[in-house]
Amino acid sequence: MSNPEGPQTRTVAVIGAGPVGLAAAAHLVERGLTPIVLEAGDGPGAVIGRWGHIRLFSPWRFDIDPAARRLLEATGWTxxxxDRLPTGAELVADYLAPLGKVLDEHVRYGTRVVGVARLGVDKTNTVDRDGRPYLLRTVSDTGETEDVIADAVIDASGVWSHRNPLGAHGLPAAGEDAAAPWQAGPLPDVHGADRDRFAGKRTLVVGAGHSAANTLLLLAELAEAEPGTTVMWAIRGTDPGKVYGGGSADALPARGTIGTRLRHLVESGAVELVTGFTIRSFTTRPDGSVAIHGSTGSLAVEIEVDQVAAATGFRPDLEMLREVRLDLDSVVEAPSRIASLIDPNFHSCGTVPAHGEAHLAHPDEGFYIAGVKSYGRAPTFLLATGYEQVRSIAAALAGDREAAERVELDLPETGVCSSSRALDDTSITDASAGSGCCGSSADAAGEAESGCGTAASGCGTPAVEEPVAVPARGLATGVLHGRAGQRVELPQVKASGGCCG
Structure with missing residues (x-):
């Protein structure tokens, strides 16, 4: 497999104007290439703005790309x-917005890419395929269609718009509708714009990563101030210990802080936990609330709440790439050469080695998936590793193989993952959010959790008996209290497969 030499590559389409997309543009500009950045949102870091209230685990030293820094400092930017941990909003305002201004002539906002192909041939055509430029079909926010031609493509579009379902087997449950009134989505702004939605209401958080933990902590704080606010938590696994982490003994203080606080909330009853929960269907009530039908082991369960916050992770949008020849791993849906490096069954964000263009190349030369999307369904992504990816890719596209193959990434051994607004200390420099399956953390651009511990993991689902209806209160760890107040011990059922077994 060969890559375009410098003289052959002039223009590079970059899909997405998030941190990695803009970093790619910065590196391409430094290399004398012309980036064409296509962003669906109305400004840089548009998706990050949706979770702007969340604070990162990564301090600023790991959140700024070196090439972007050089471009910005040339304008007088400081x-x-x-050592400070920025919020998502600060990441946009203090870094991405200024960088977007520097790169303004190269960025087209309100432009969504809906398809990528080789110019003049479809995916099945092999003869005379190599060397052809790429055609990117775009739709503007006014509905106009335009084709963009480029010599190479870097897809850094992220995964935010493609969430893992709440239902079992990796498929949506019956009645699961993203537009349903009870769907709160991931990382709601509990103390800000979404406060009225949760105050005095019953909320179920589904997921076993730090996105779920973050939302639970914020909801518990709200419950202290707003009477009638009920917080529930559902996981597919039978033990929340991996989310709690090592507490005060944890070598990573930020992770230990979150885990210790969440454990206390569960043990005190402030957060009601149901374990081993598999979601089968949803029934939306006339008032906008929802009845959730599922099972814990062999026991059928029904839970009634007003809101559901899904922290079940994300998956890449591959439909737009159907006409590109890709080499993807069948499990994590990442480029096959990095799949074993990022598999959440074996790696946390702190154990993923640096990798570059050679690991990310596909059969169609000059096409790359970078950033969190390159990790497919794995939640082990770091901003700094994404910056290293695009540095290497830009070098390869410019014909500098030596630079493309060189590793220029230096992280602490524990890694730095994204975290929670709930942390009080905003200057923790050595923090990570979980390790391995079911405790994996989110990425800094999308908070993508592993499917483990949730209905998205594909773990086995046992037979179901008659349901026990569960109101919002009266649910404790490992025990269900039905409407009549009966006490039912939950069976400890081991999953038949998948990472939760």
Whole structure:
């Protein structure tokens, strides 16, 4: 497999103007290539703005790409305190927005890419395929269609718009509708714009990663101030210990803080936990609330709540790439050469080695998937590794193989993952959010959790008996209290497969 030499590559289409997309553009500009950045949102980091209230685990020193820093400093820009943990909103305002201005002539906002192909041939055509430029079909926010031609493509579009379902087997449950009134989505702004939605209401958080933990902590804080606010938590596994982490003994203080606080909330009853829960269907009530039908082991369960916050993770949008020849791993849906490096069954974000263009190349030369989308369904992504990816890709597209193959990434051994607004300390420099399956953390651009511990993991689902209806209160760890107040011990059922077994 060969890559375009410098003289052959002039223009590079970059899909997405998030941190990695804009970093790619910065590196391409430094290399004398012309980036064409296509962004569906109305500004840089548009998706990050949706979770702007969340604070990262990664301090500023790991959140700024080196090439982007050089471009910004040439304009008189001053970097934020390197040891401080920014919120998503601060990441946009203090870094991505200024970078977007520097790169403004290269960025087209309100432009969604809906398809990528080789110019003049479809996916099945092999003869005379190599060397052809790429055609990117775009739709503007006004509905106009336009084709963009480029010599190479870097897809850094992220995964935010493609969430893992709440239902079992990796498929949506019956009645699961993203537009349903009870769907709160991931990382709601509990203390800000979404406060009225949760105050005095019953909310179920589904997921076993730190996105779920973050939302639970914020909801518990709200419950202290707003009477009638009920917080519930459902996981597919039978033990929440991996989310709690090592507490005060944890070598990573931020992770230990979150875990310790969440454990206390569960043990005190402030957060009601149901374990081993598999969601089968949803019934939307006339008032907008929902009845959730599922099972814990062999026991059928029904839970009634007003809101559901799904922290079940994300998956890549591959439909737009159907006409590109890709080499993807069948399990994590990442480029096959990095699949074993990022598999959440074996790796946390802190154990993924640096990798570059050679690991990300596909059969169609000059096409790359970078950033969190390159990790497919794995939740082990770091901003800094994404920056290293696009540095290497830009070098390869410019014909500098030596630079493309060189590793220029230096992280602490524990890694730095994204975290929670709930942390009080905003200057923790050595923090990670979980390790391995079911405790994996989110990425800094999308908070993508592993499917483990949730209905998205594909773990086995046993037979179901008659349901026990469960109101919002009266649900404790490992025990269900039905409407009549009966006490039912939950069976400890081991999953038949998948990472939760």
């Amino acid at each position: 970097a934020p305190d390197p």
